[in-house]
Amino acid sequence: MSVPEPSSASPEQQAQWLERIEALRPTLMRLALLQLRNRAWAEDAVSEALLAAIEGLPRFGARAQVQTWVVGILKHKVLDQLRQRQREQQFEDGSDEEDPTEHMFLADGHFAQAPQVWNAPSEVLRQKQFLEVLEACMDLLPGKLGRVFLMREWLELGTDEICQELGFTPTNVWQMLSRARLRLRECLQLRWFGESRS
Amino acid sequence: FRTCREVTALVIAREDRIHFICQACPIFERQVLGMREALGAWRNYRDGA
Incomplete structure (x- = not known):
């Protein structure tokens, strides 16, 4: 399906882009949860990523695949979450984990x-x-x-x-x-x- | 000349920061290299490819 660039798109076409971004939510949630291991933190990161993607839509210009672009945004939001949580609660190191060898x-x-x-x-x-x-x-x-x-x-x-x-x-x-x-x-x-x- | 335990620790450490009188350790190394390739493919898959 050919979709025009968001920057020159009509309101209907803009709506199509928003739909495509929103459809990525389950994938984004899966990735954020895999990294953060906490549902509430993951939901925060995904919501912020989707919001940033929607706000950035006029500047996106279809330079990359939508998923590549949005996942790139999510990575930054996930790292922000890790930093924020690190300040709130010191993560323990994993040195007490069982040695698989x-x-x-x-x-x-x-x-x-x-x-x-x-x-x-x-x-x-x-x-x-x-x-x-x-x-x-x-x-x-x-x-x-x-x-x-x-x-x-x-x-x-x-x-x-x-x-x-x-x-x-x-x-x-x-x-x-x-x-x-x-x-x-x-x-x-x-x-x-x-x-x-x- | 070191033990398999010491050598596999180095083979794994090489991913983030080598005995090969042994038939088992080269197989272990190929497994580690396979995982490296697989993780690259997974990253591409999740990044949208």
């Missing part, structure tokens, strides 16, 4: 069970079904690990920026990211790369 290795440091080859060509890793399993696995990460991991992988912050935002030491952040990656690997092994798909 405890059961991966024997006492002598060798694998308890050799890792399985994942027969996953690039095309498979981009299938919607796989991406939804991957997202479900990220959703299962414990709150603190999940929040830090998504700051790295979705908001694309460097570890130094994460340290600055959350007041953690680099060692803490690296440890949390490592544990999150190991848990993600374990979850994908269980939910996607199990025997039936290998």
Whole structure:
């Protein structure tokens, strides 16, 4: 469907754009919740992002896909939420999380069970079904690990920026990211790369 | 020469800031690289592609 640029659009066409932006709400909510792990904070971030998108519509100019543009706005609003909540309540670091390597290795440091080859060509890793399993696995990460991991992988912050935002030491952040990656690997092994798909 | 436990910790750490007398650790490394690719694809998918 061809829709004219918002800046030169008629009121009817403007209404079409608003409809398209509003239709993104479930996706935005899903992403905000994945990062913030708190429904009220996520609703605040999504509402602010939608409002900013609607206000920015005349300047949007159809330079990018609507979803790309609105998700970009949401990332800023989610980061604002993280900063605001960080001021209100210090996030604990995740150093008390269980170490996933405890059961991966024997006492002598060798694998308890050799890792399985994942027969996953690039095309498979981009299938919607796989991406939804991957997202479900990220959703299962414990709150603190999940929040830090998504700051790295979705908001694309460097570890130094994460340290600055959350007041953690680099060692803490690296440890949390490592544990999150190991848990993600374990979850994908269980939910996607199990025997039936290998 | 270090244990698999020490080497896999380095392979994972490399994502955010290497023994390969071993058959298991290179497989682990390919899993980690696969996750890196998958996370990139997920980010594109959620960003609108």
